[in-house]
Amino acid sequence: MSKVLDGIKVEEFDQLIAQFIEREDPNAISFEALDEAVRQQLDEVTTAHVELTGTIRDGQITFDPLADAPIIVQGNELVIGGLRLVVNLRQVTTA
Amino acid sequence: MTKTVTIHKPDLVVQEIKILRRYLTESHLFSGREWRELRQVIDKLASCEVQFGAQRYRFAQFYRAFINGTYAYPFLAELAELSDVEQEGLKLQARVARQIWEWLHLNGIQPGPIHHAEYLVTFCLYQWGAFARGHVFETAILRDLQRAGVEMTPHDPTVERFAPYDLYVPGLGYGDVKTSGYFLDDLTADAPTADFYVTRLYVPKSRRYQRAVFVTPRAWDRLRSKDEESQEIVVTSLPATADRFPQVSRVRIEHLTWVVVEYETWKRILLQKQQEGKQ
Numbered sequence: 001m002s003k004v005l006d007g008i009k010v011e012e013f014d015q016l017i018a019q020f021i022e023r024e025d026p027n028a029i030s031f032e033a034l035d036e037a038v039r040q041q042l043d044e045v046t047t048a049h050v051e052l053t054g055t056i057r058d059g060q061i062t063f064d065p066l067a068d069a070p071i072i073v074q075g076n077e078l079v080i081g082g083l084r085l086v087v088n089l090r091q092v093t094t095a
Numbered sequence: 096m097t098k099t100v101t102i103h104k105p106d107l108v109v110q111e112i113k114i115l116r117r118y119l120t121e122s123h124l125f126s127g128r129e130w131r132e133l134r135q136v137i138d139k140l141a142s143c144e145v146q147f148g149a150q151r152y153r154f155a156q157f158y159r160a161f162i163n164g165t166y167a168y169p170f171l172a173e174l175a176e177l178s179d180v181e182q183e184g185l186k187l188q189a190r191v192a193r194q195i196w197e198w199l200h201l202n203g204i205q206p207g208p209i210h211h212a213e214y215l216v217t218f219c220l221y222q223w224g225a226f227a228r229g230h231v232f233e234t235a236i237l238r239d240l241q242r243a244g245v246e247m248t249p250h251d252p253t254v255e256r257f258a259p260y261d262l263y264v265p266g267l268g269y270g271d272v273k274t275s276g277y278f279l280d281d282l283t284a285d286a287p288t289a290d291f292y293v294t295r296l297y298v299p300k301s302r303r304y305q306r307a308v309f310v311t312p313r314a315w316d317r318l319r320s321k322d323e324e325s326q327e328i329v330v331t332s333l334p335a336t337a338d339r340f341p342q343v344s345r346v347r348i349e350h351l352t353w354v355v356v357e358y359e360t361w362k363r364i365l366l367q368k369q370q371e372g373k374q
Contacts, residue, residue, distance in 0.1 A: 002207040006112045010207035017216065020119045020224075021192040024185040027122055027228060028304055029130055029276060030297040035333035035348070036127025037276075041283045042349050082286050 052078075061087055098148035100203040102211040105143045111136045115217055123297050130276045140218045147202075154218045161198075162219050163226070166191050170227060180235045188227035195223055225275045233261055233272040236293050236306075243362055246369050260289055266368060267291060268314045282309065283351065290314035293358065298337055305337055306358030312345070315354040318368055319343075325364055327354065 004013045029037075050071060054063040063073045072079035076087050107115075114132045117125070125133070141155040152160065170191050177183040199205075199216055206213035237249045246265055250258040260269040268290025273281065278294060281287050291310040298305050310318065319325040327345045330336055333355070336344040340357040356364070 004206045004213040005116050016119045021189050028295045028297045030299050031334045031337045033127040037131050037279050
């Protein structure tokens, strides 16, 4: 007898689909679930690890291009979301 | 004549298949983690492939070509004619879902005889449910606002299905009516695309659905008045906002801030603001 999904009979699957179609509730997420999902999503964003590398020549930093990261890199500039960071270095003068 | 159908096995682990199955029966009990997992499963299914006759489609392409392309506009046209959109609209979406299931069956997408067909059936009915229920809710909200006399410019889904916003409200800004789990992306975006989102969330304690409006702090500054009804309290979780309705809440979660207003309260404040503007 053929099984579908995680091992249920085809007849059972058909019944699940029939019940799913007939359900007239709005199928909305709960306040609690949305709250949890928001926190998880924010947590993932804030814990994402991106390693930046670059070179320094004549006191000017140039970042290496990044692939698959939510950051745009251009020379000494980083664009993260709506924020543009411009990194300027200065030489330390020792007495 | 039935076309030859071959469906490639989706790359899902047991836990993901279980989520898909639970979605069919009890999604209202889903935790936040489960909603996010479901979204990932649906995204995975979207890129699965089906050979349908001589053509190969990704599930998402198949849905667009045969389901959305056939059923969406007639549904929207019929929805626009209904008098009680919320009640009759959900019945209409169920009737069309039955037609879609029949069509899939007639065209050889048969779970059992065709391996992995259950995934395409579930994917199509998930997409249809999200689309149809979303439009039922949107139509109900737009009609309610019009009936209440709110000055606004709604978009017409039968003319422009993919408009960036659902409505424009002078003095407040652009708004979207949201019901799907993808609302999460709007809520957590660094720069939300709309000024406010009208949505509906489930309240497990009272087992009911609650309409709520999420307003950006900047848009709320344009809307709020000195009246008691506009006074906010600061809370740190979304369930706390629902517990305090009709009190307006400014919810802060990490760096994120939203003003959450019970729908009827929001409508009253909005109407009052628009009437003051005319005087």
